[in-house]
Amino acid sequence: MNRNVQPTIHDIARELKISASTVSRALNDNPRISLKTREKIKAVADSLGYRPNTLASNLRNKKSNTIGIVVPLINRHFFSSVISGVEDVAYKAGYTVVIAQSNDLAAKEVNIVQSMYSNRVDGLIISIAMQTEAFDHLKLFSKKHIPLAFFDRVVSEIETDKIVVDDFAGAYKVTQHLIDQGYQRIGHLAGPQNLMIYLHRKEGYLEALKKNNIPFDESLVLINTLTSEDGVTAAKQLMSLSNPPDAIFCGNDITALSVMIYLRDRGIRIPQEVGIVGFSNEPYSKVVSPSISTIAQPGFEMGQKAAELIIRKIENKEKTYQTIILPTELIIRESSYRGK
Amino acid sequence: MNRNVQPTIHDIARELKISASTVSRALNDNPRISLKTREKIKAVADSLGYRPNTLASNLRNKKSNTIGIVVPLINRHFFSSVISGVEDVAYKAGYTVVIAQSNDLAAKEVNIVQSMYSNRVDGLIISIAMQTEAFDHLKLFSKKHIPLAFFDRVVSEIETDKIVVDDFAGAYKVTQHLIDQGYQRIGHLAGPQNLMIYLHRKEGYLEALKKNNIPFDESLVLINTLTSEDGVTAAKQLMSLSNPPDAIFCGNDITALSVMIYLRDRGIRIPQEVGIVGFSNEPYSKVVSPSISTIAQPGFEMGQKAAELIIRKIENKEKTYQTIILPTELIIRESSYRGK
């Protein structure tokens, strides 16, 4: 009844009265084994329902054929797109993808990364958690020369492959667009400034103001964690200023949406009275009313690039690190278009 | 320079002039080792930067501590929610989650599943691809007594754990709601009928019609693969009938959205002239205008339940299979509410 004992190469060998090494070679299509025996062996393997034990082969080869990917939240369009891109490339190259989410918790991230290390992933692709501020768990990988790639939320003090979008340019484009549309007092909801992406977005915003000779008003820039609730709180605060903004550049689409709904519910007309732009191009930004202008980030492509880079490193086809900056695209929709 | 040689228990043993088995035991907190030596060993392990090689331990223990999950598309809110739920429970129980997407391709699904088998996952959670019609790759798991759980798109001919929502009841609720709102000719966009979920949705729809003595008109039911494009094609076809429907129950939110946009662009008022309901409660259905009525499926909970069931099986705490039917919730929004 014990059908869950899985046949090994030895079972095949015994069946054919040959050695296990011959079986192993045959199964791996080693040309040193005659075609005839190869076929015979494969036939027996099939008939026994043999499936190679990757675990054993990995141990022996000191290679797991596995790539780890860690994201803050799987369940977010941008990140699941990246995962999808990684999976696409990795699968075609014969790698298994192990995913985990940090829930944006530094402690969980450390745990996950260590467990991936223990599982001997051949490479790790990661977008760090919001509050991660110590990087020993990641330095472990670079120290041991296990390929490591960052995407989106990168760590500047670790030298390795990085895939990011041009947040600075994206934010600049957003701000310039708002100015072109005639908005005068442009607010900004920024994310945690220890994360480069949010820092760069703020800098792009500031630079655009400067280039257009618009004085910077500190009270118009709010820094928070960019949740839906943060959006509402921020909107409240901004609109209660004695001199409220006439446009808000939100650090992501989540807050753009909650800000918009908050304003809409208070009878403030968008884009006539207040213009809104988000960041990330979440699927819903296109279909809400008014539709939200935003910056499109090529998530799937980022995942593909990250996987390509890391596989090249794993397979030793590449030594030098690179930072790939993918372009963003400003998508102008109703929430910021006044017809100019 | 060779810093990427990773220390093993033997290195620790040599350092302390003790045996590897003692080290192994100490690291696993075996009470047979005195607390003092345990601590000494752990200290040395730390100082050497030792990290256990899970691969080796897995091979030895014939257990990978890994759960595989296969979904049609990672990048879809419902599925990424389920993954998130699986990950949540699995992580807490000390399991690693390996994910893969079939892209709704039967061939890729077979590949993935076999590779997961080769990787000796301890259990597999899967929602099958749309066109999967042969199930040998899955029977392999049940034959070998490797825990297998289906969610959402289940295979009825394989007896194992299943987690589904009550599609029949959900569809019934939708249809009854439309009838209550005064709609008379209710159309239905159905998915492939080899998938139980779509079959049940259609049956729920038919049952509600019957209960309300509404004659079934075959021309109002269209079967396709429920993509965005399918929605448009179907809407075109339905509205060009000599006697077009005044409400459409769409098999998912994707088609509900594309149908709605198609009708809206043609000046057909929703919900006044035509009512629309979707299925799944994708995030955008709430924020689009008009907002789309739909059925909420508890994706995260399904993932949790699936993980719990499979872990109980893996750890032999449970022998019998069960089918868990989670309730759905009808969410009435603008697209089908005429104030009745």
Next chain:
DNA sequence: CTGAAAGCGCTAACAC
């Protein structure tokens, strides 16, 4: 072209 033997890193039965 094929076989024998060693070993990847860890665990556990068995000894003392």
Next chain:
DNA sequence: GTGTTAGCGCTTTCAG
């Protein structure tokens, strides 16, 4: 409480 030994299933050097 600790050591010895064998072995998980596979690959690969070396020998012939």
